[in-house]
Each structure stands twice: as structure tokens, then as C-alpha cells.
Amino acid sequence: MSKKQIKLIVNGKEEIIEVNPYESLLKVLREYLGLTGAKRGCDYGGCGVCTVVVNGKAVYSCMYPAIKAEGKEITTVEGLYKNGKLHPVQKAFIDANTVQCGYSIPGAIMSAYALLLNNPNPSDEDIKEAFSGNLCRCSAGYYWPEAIKLAIKYMKQRES
Amino acid sequence: MHYELKDYIKPKTLEEALKLLHDYKGAAKIIAGGTVIHELSERNLLEGVEYFVDIENLGLNYVRIEKDGLHIGATTTFNQIVNNSLFTKPSYYALYLAAKGVSSYQVRNVATIGGSVCSSISFLDVPNALVALNAKAKLVSLNGERIENVENLFLGMLNPNISEDEILTEIILPLEETKTASYYMKLTERAFDYAIVSVGIKVKLNENGYVENIRTVFGNVQPTPYIENKVYEIAKGKYINEDLIKKIMEEIPSVEPIDSINASAWYKKKVLKVLFRDALKETLEMIS
Numbered sequence: 001m002s003k004k005q006i007k008l009i010v011n012g013k014e015e016i017i018e019v020n021p022y023e024s025l026l027k028v029l030r031e032y033l034g035l036t037g038a039k040r041g042c043d044y045g046g047c048g049v050c051t052v053v054v055n056g057k058a059v060y061s062c063m064y065p066a067i068k069a070e071g072k073e074i075t076t077v078e079g080l081y082k083n084g085k086l087h088p089v090q091k092a093f094i095d096a097n098t099v100q101c102g103y104s105i106p107g108a109i110m111s112a113y114a115l116l117l118n119n120p121n122p123s124d125e126d127i128k129e130a131f132s133g134n135l136c137r138c139s140a141g142y143y144w145p146e147a148i149k150l151a152i153k154y155m156k157q158r159e160s
Numbered sequence: 161m162h163y164e165l166k167d168y169i170k171p172k173t174l175e176e177a178l179k180l181l182h183d184y185k186g187a188a189k190i191i192a193g194g195t196v197i198h199e200l201s202e203r204n205l206l207e208g209v210e211y212f213v214d215i216e217n218l219g220l221n222y223v224r225i226e227k228d229g230l231h232i233g234a235t236t237t238f239n240q241i242v243n244n245s246l247f248t249k250p251s252y253y254a255l256y257l258a259a260k261g262v263s264s265y266q267v268r269n270v271a272t273i274g275g276s277v278c279s280s281i282s283f284l285d286v287p288n289a290l291v292a293l294n295a296k297a298k299l300v301s302l303n304g305e306r307i308e309n310v311e312n313l314f315l316g317m318l319n320p321n322i323s324e325d326e327i328l329t330e331i332i333l334p335l336e337e338t339k340t341a342s343y344y345m346k347l348t349e350r351a352f353d354y355a356i357v358s359v360g361i362k363v364k365l366n367e368n369g370y371v372e373n374i375r376t377v378f379g380n381v382q383p384t385p386y387i388e389n390k391v392y393e394i395a396k397g398k399y400i401n402e403d404l405i406k407k408i409m410e411e412i413p414s415v416e417p418i419d420s421i422n423a424s425a426w427y428k429k430k431v432l433k434v435l436f437r438d439a440l441k442e443t444l445e446m447i448s
């Protein structure tokens with residue numbers, strides 16, 4: 001199988017890597033770039049633990065070809081933590097007690113991040129929709145909508 | 161996701177893509193959002209495929225109203241449909257509901273309208289809604305182009321009536337109509353499951369409130385979208401009241417459903433009647 005050299009922009013940093021022509025973005029992030037925030041769960045679009053943001057949109061990296069992502073801005077949960085500080089969405093997820101086992105959290109945080117990126121004042125329905133592709137088996141996912149509201153508050157505080 | 165390809169190619173123009181499909185005939189497969197392709201690769205259903213031709217950059221991402229209808233580019237995603245207020249109009253509402261009913265937001269961000277039609281899978285929602293809306297599709301190859309009614313694009317499960325060197329470039333919906341509404345309803349076991357059965361419906365009434373036209377489509381009842389003509393036959397020119405609805409429910413479905421993994425034909429037959437009734441009532445409510 002012939003490998004292909006591609007250039008990815010991950011969390012603002014340019015990465016040049018060799019990939020198989022049809023390889024998932026998830027595999028490339030985890031195994032080639034060592035970014036293990038995005039998790040591998042079902043691998044078929046049923047759980048959302050692999051969620052990352054590509055050009056401002058939440059996608060399942062388990063079924064997103066790495067080559068398709070070339071030239072696009074990729075953000076993973078690792079990219080939210082900047083200058084020693086948690087992103088307001090991360091802080092809100094902690095403060096709203098959303099975590100039990102934690103496996104679904106990086107994916108859920110990326111869905112939340114994409115939501116607020118596109119829609120800073122989401123309705124309850126928008127919030128439900130944004131999490132429609134993320135599962136949590138500990139039932140701590142119940143608190144995710146609350147985390148969004150908290151994140152909005154933190155973001156406003158940060159601006160003022 | 162692991163499938164041994166020789167190359168993944170991202171052409172920049174439609175001509176370039178068509179040439180690749182022509183030159184690699186049979187060995188090249190189109191990839192749009194890649195959500196069904198992923199599933200096909202996992203299930204070893206890509207035999208003989210050596211190249212993927214990604215059609216994301218061909219300028220096929222648009223929604224525009226033209227003289228002859230509403231044109232939707234093939235790579236328009238489900239979320240682009242859901243977020244475009246055009247599709248919440250009664251004439252197009254069935255498509256809005258079908259796209260919105262795809263459970264994961266993440267899938268809706270990448271899954272395309274063209275990909276859903278070209279998959280030819282009986283339990284997908286968007287193709288059934290398109291058939292209910294009388295949609296047409298434009299298909300282009302190096303040999304020219306053809307316009308087909310969407311219902312003619314399915315031969316069977318995973319078997320679209322589309323040749324390997326053709327690209328579906330756009331879907332064309334009729335212009336908005338007065339006294340018209342459409343609806344789509346599916347029955348699933350859990351919210352994120354595929355449809356056990358579904359109903360797509362479009363109703364046009366005349367000025368006096370009598371039926372001018374009804375188009376009804378049942379999803380996952382046959383391997384391809386099933387157009388239920390019985391409904392129009394019974395309701396043509398009539399005023400729809402409870403008695404008429406009961407009469408229709410007795411007569412449908414006019415075909416024996418297929419058994420599927422999540423429900424028997426017997427169950428589908430029973431539940432379709434109810435689903436139809438509810439979808440029809442929702443549709444009528446939007447007209448009045």
C-alpha cells in the first residue's frame with residue numbers, strides 16, 4: 001500500500017505525516033501524533049467519544065478520513081488548554097460534576113465547544129441537539145446541559 | 161477504518177472527477193461525506209475498489225431557487241438543510257424532518273444528500289422524503305447528463321441505478337406550492353436507531369379544501385422506496401375526514417412488507433397504518 005504525505009493543522013500547529021490513503025483521523029491523531037484525548041469507542045458512529053472539531057464543526061474522527069482533513073483546521077481537546085489555563089468549557093464540565101469514568105468527556109467537551117463557537121446563546125433545544133451524538137453510560141451526561149450554561153457564564157466573565 | 165487503497169484523490173473540478181471515474185472504471189469509487197463508505201469498508205463491501213475520488217471540492221455545495229425548482233447540490237450536508245429556513249416551509253418540511261431525524265449531530269455535519277440517495281439503502285430517511293417530494297436528480301458523466309425522478313435511482317439494497325462513472329450533481333425539488341404541505345415520520349426502537357418503517361407524504365388541496373394530489377411513500381417496506389398509490393386513488397377529489405382516513409387505513413399497505421432484522425412484516429403492516437394516519441394529520445394541520 002502506498003503511503004501519502006499529508007499536512008494537517010492540528011490545534012494551530014502544522015504536522016507533516018505519512019498516512020495510508022484511507023486511514024481515520026482518529027487513528028492519525030492518537031497513533032501518529034500522540035494526541036490521545038479523542039477516544040476510540042464503537043468506531044461506527046454510535047458513541048461520540050472520538051468527536052473532534054474540523055473547520056468549526058463537530059465530527060466523528062473515527063469515520064473521517066485523515067486525507068479529507070488536509071488543509072482544514074483541526075481542534076482536539078488538547079488544543080483547548082492554553083497558557084496553563086483550562087478553556088471555560090473544560091472548567092464548566094469539571095464544576096458541573098459531569099465526570100464519572102471520564103471516557104466520554106473529551107468528545108462531549110468538543111461537541112460543547114463547537115456549539116458555543118457557532119451559537120454563543122443556544123436554546124435548550126440547541127443544547128440537546130448538540131449532544132445528540134454523544135453517549136455517556138455513567139449517566140453523568142445528565143449534567144452536560146448545565147455545563148454549557150456554566151461555560152457561557154465563564155466566557156462572559158472572561159470577556160468583561 | 162482500514163481499507164487498502166492505492167490512492168485517495170481530491171479533484172478540484174467536476175471534469176477532473178469525471179475523467180478519473182472514467183479512466184479507473186470500476187476501480188474508483190466516489191466518496192462524499194464518507195459515512196456510508198466507512199460502513200461499507202468495515203463490512204468488506206468495497207471489493208475491487210482501489211481509488212477513492214473525493215467530491216467535496218467540486219463546488220456542489222449549494223441551495224438555490226431557480227425558475228424550474230429548488231436546486232440542492234449533491235454535497236450539501238444534512239445540517240446545512242436543517243439550518244436553512246427554506247426547508248421549514250410546508251412544501252419541503254418532509255425533507256427537513258428526515259434530515260433532522262438523523263440522530264447524531266456529528267453525522268449530520270458531514271453526511272450529504274447525494275450520498276444518501278446513492279447509497280440505495282431502504283431504511284435511510286432522506287431518499288424516502290425526496291421521493292415523497294417528487295424530487296429529481298441530475299446525473300453527469302463524460303457521455304453527457306440525464307435527469308431522473310429520484311424513485312428511479314434504486315434497483316435494490318446497495319444497488320443504485322447509477323453507473324460507476326456517473327456523479328449525481330444535484331437534487332431538484334419542485335417550486336413551492338400553495339395549499340401544500342409535507343411531512344416525514346419514522347418509527348424507531350430508540351431515538352438513534354434506523355427506521356423500522358417510515359412514511360413520507362405530500363398533500364396538495366384545492367381552493368375548496370378537497371384533495372388535488374397526495375403522494376405517499378413508505379420506507380423500509382420494500383428494498384426500495386415504495387410509492388403507495390392507494391392513498392391518492394381513495395382520496396382524490398375528496399375532503400379528508402376521519403371516515404376517509406379509516407378507509408385508507410384499511411387498504412394500506414397495498415404490498416406485503418419485507419421482514420427485517422428489527423421487525424416482522426406482520427408488525428410493519430400494522431404499524432404503518434398508524435404512522436400514516438399520524439403523518440397525514442400533521443400534514444393537513446400545516447395546510448389549514
Ligand SMILES: Cc1cc2nc3c(=O)[nH]c(=O)nc-3n(C[C@H](O)[C@H](O)[C@H](O)COP(=O)(O)OP(=O)(O)OC[C@H]3O[C@@H](n4cnc5c(N)ncnc54)[C@H](O)[C@@H]3O)c2cc1C
Binds near residue numbers: 196215264267284285
Ligand atoms: C451513525 C449514523 C447514523 C445514521 N443515521 C441515519 C438516519 O437516521 N437516517 C438516514 O437517512 N441516514 C442515516 N445515516 C446514513 C446517512 O444517510 C448517510 O450516512 C449519508 O447520507 C451518506 O452520505 P455521505 O456523504 O456520507 O455518503 P458516502 O459515504 O460518501 O457515500 C455513500 C455512497 O454513495 C456514493 N456517492 C456519494 N455521493 C455520490 C454522488 N454525488 N454521486 C454518485 N455517487 C455518490 C458513494 O460512492 C457511496 O457508494 C446514518 C449514518 C451513520 C454513520
Ligand code: FES
Binds near residue numbers: 042044047061063
Ligand atoms: S468511536 Fe464511537 S462514534 Fe466514533
